[in-house]
Every structure is written in structure tokens, then in C-alpha cells.
Amino acid sequence: MAAYDKADLERRMAGAVEALKHDLGGLRTGRASTVLLDPITVEVYGAAMPLNQVATISAPEPRMLSVQVWDKSNVGPVDKAIRSAGLGLNPIADGQTLRLPIPDLTEERRKELAKLAGQYAEKARVAARNVRRDGMDSLKTDEKKGLFGEDERKRHETEVQKLTDSTIGDIDAVTQAKEKEILGQ
Structure with a gap:
């Protein structure tokens, strides 16, 4: 020591x-913020990786997040990680992009x-x-x-x-x- x-x-x-x-800062009160997804880790390639290391996260609208997954095989694990993160978000898959509508509080x-x-x-x-x-x-x-x-x-x-x-x-x-x-x- x-x-x-x-x-x-x-x-x-x-x-x-x-x-x-x-x-x-990620606990937004009704507005979409990419920081909201920062604590999420995804099980890919046999390891737990931060979401921002397997996808690009953006907020194209005030009440919508977009997660562009880089590797098509990781779309399922990313979807599962977001759903099980306890944030109340339900991703909508669109190819390699997951759309996350931010629900009213x-x-x-x-x-x-x-x-x-x-x-x-x-x-x-x-x-x-x-x-x-x-x-x-x-x-x-x-x-x-x-x-x-x-x-x-x-x-x-x-x-x-x-x-x-x-x-x-x-x-x-x-x-x-x-x-x-x-x-x-």
C-alpha cells in the first residue's frame, strides 16, 4: 500500500x-439523452462490453433514441441488454438500427x-x-x-x-x- x-x-x-x-445525468425526465444508455453493458464476443463500444447511439428526436449496431450478429444481444436494463425502454428493431421511443413519465x-x-x-x-x-x-x-x-x-x-x-x-x-x-x- x-x-x-x-x-x-x-x-x-x-x-x-x-x-x-x-x-x-442519464436519468432524463422525459427527454431523450444518449447518456441514458451509458450504464448498459452487452454480452458479445464472450465478454460484457459497454453499449457504446458495439453501437453508435444518437438522439434524432427529443423523444427518440437510435442505436446503430455495428455488427448485425449483435442486434439481438443489444436489444436484450436494453430491455433488461430496467430503464423501461422497448426497442423497435429496424435492420441493424434499434429505435427507442422514450415513454411519457x-x-x-x-x-x-x-x-x-x-x-x-x-x-x-x-x-x-x-x-x-x-x-x-x-x-x-x-x-x-x-x-x-x-x-x-x-x-x-x-x-x-x-x-x-x-x-x-x-x-x-x-x-x-x-x-x-x-x-x-
Whole structure:
């Protein structure tokens, strides 16, 4: 484990918040956005690949997404991946192109999207906690190596915990704002 590096921990925690913002950006409130399909992975060539590595995604209309699959043999797996992604989208196949009409947001759909936002937030919280654990582990290792004493380790642990609490607060704030937007409040 590398020596304790507060700047690296801050960068990684900020990365967790940015990843969450990116994921939440895909949860559109009734408008088509190519970001909506970013989390989808497709089982092709014996591996799970991001959708954007097997197809071109575009938004030709405000309420329609178009997925142009590069390899004809991958149309079925891409269709299946989109249907099973929990986004409520039903692709319409047209040769190697899948058209995805974006449905109106019903109350039920809004609740599903808010729930999905909560799942993204939990993923970000777990990432922040993993960064915290790495930081705490490196502090203990550094103390054993004699780089600093117990008092300094405890002071640094307090810093790491404050950083974690602040990051989780940011994650919660971003998520609450997105849930309000989704639920139309």
C-alpha cells in the first residue's frame, strides 16, 4: 500500500461524486439523452462490453433514441441488454438500427427512476467508503513503518473521516436534487 496521500483520497472521492453526476445525468425526465444508455453493458464476443463500444447511439428526436449496431450478429444481444436494463425502454428493431421511443413519465415510471437514482447514489457511497478504507489502511501501514506516530495517525484518520462525511453529504445532496427533478416537485 502506498503512503498516505490526502490529495489522492480527495481526488478519488471527488471522482465518486462526478461518476454519480454522470450516472444521474442519464436519468432524463422525459427527454431523450444518449447518456441514458451509458450504464448498459452487452454480452458479445464472450465478454460484457459497454453499449457504446458495439453501437453508435444518437438522439434524432427529443423523444427518440437510435442505436446503430455495428455488427448485425449483435442486434439481438443489444436489444436484450436494453430491455433488461430496467430503464423501461422497448426497442423497435429496424435492420441493424434499434429505435427507442422514450415513454411519457407516468407516476410509476417517475418512482422507478427515483429508485434507480437511489441505487446510483448507494454505488457512489460504497465507492467513497472504499476510498476511506484504503486511506485508513495506508495510515496504519505508515504508522507501522514508523513514518509517524499514533497521534498523527489519529489526526489523519479524523481528516479522512471528515472528507468521507463531506463526500457522502455531497452524494446525498446531488441525489435529492435529482429525485426532486424526477418526481416533478
